[in-house]
Amino acid sequence: xxxxxxxxxxxxxxxxxxxxxxxxxxxxxxxxxxxxxxxxxxxxxxxxxxxxxxxxxxxxxxxxxxxxxxxxxxxxxxxxxxxxxxxxxxxxxxxxxxxxxxxxxxxxxxxxxxxxxxxxxxxxxxxxxxxxxxxxxxxxxxxxxxxxxxxxxxxxxxxxxxxxxxxxxxxxxxxxxxxxxxxxxxxxxxxxxx
Numbered sequence: 001x002x003x004x005x006x007x008x009x010x011x012x013x014x015x016x017x018x019x020x021x022x023x024x025x026x027x028x029x030x031x032x033x034x035x036x037x038x039x040x041x042x043x044x045x046x047x048x049x050x051x052x053x054x055x056x057x058x059x060x061x062x063x064x065x066x067x068x069x070x071x072x073x074x075x076x077x078x079x080x081x082x083x084x085x086x087x088x089x090x091x092x093x094x095x096x097x098x099x100x101x102x103x104x105x106x107x108x109x110x111x112x113x114x115x116x117x118x119x120x121x122x123x124x125x126x127x128x129x130x131x132x133x134x135x136x137x138x139x140x141x142x143x144x145x146x147x148x149x150x151x152x153x154x155x156x157x158x159x160x161x162x163x164x165x166x167x168x169x170x171x172x173x174x175x176x177x178x179x180x181x182x183x184x185x186x187x188x189x190x191x192x193x194x
Contacts, residue, residue, distance in 0.1 A: 012038075060084070060180070067182065077188035084180040108157050115150035119143060 011025040126139045
């Protein structure tokens with residue numbers, strides 16, 4: 001095994017009979033501090049693993065025939081397919097969060113329009129009252145209350161849109177599975193514009 005602080009691998013064995021065959025190996029038995037240290041390191045570091053699942057069939061049976069059957073090309077056009085190329089594609093795992101944020105964005109925009117319309121109406125009333133020489137203090141207070149209400153409602157919508165979870169990770173396996181990509185090339189006579 002390669003210990004993090006060492007440049008050379010450390011050869012270990014649990015079997016005393018293997019020592020004559022591998023004299024540089026260290027015998028591990030229960031109760032040795034090295035074994036406890038190894039188990040502790042495995043416990044803390046071994047909770048996350050990344051595996052590349054390359055054992056899939058990267059040359060599916062009759063793939064070219066399936067593509068030609070499912071893909072419609074104009075008459076007189078030839079379709080040339082390249083060999084399948086595997087590639088790892090990152091996937092988004094937070095679709096629920098994105099959906100909630102999108103919905104909240106729409107609701108916030110609607111709420112902002114509503115409060116902007118109300119503020120505009122109050123501004124118009126304040127301008128008319130000011131032109132008539134009337135007291136506008138109640139309208140100013142109402143506008144301040146409206147701004148406070150708008151901020152409160154929008155903050156509430158933002159908090160509602162969040163997905164909160166308290167997680168404690170015990171083990172994680174990040175599995176990367178390749179996707180197959182094909183490059184297709186069409187060739188044939190020039191077709192009239194559609």
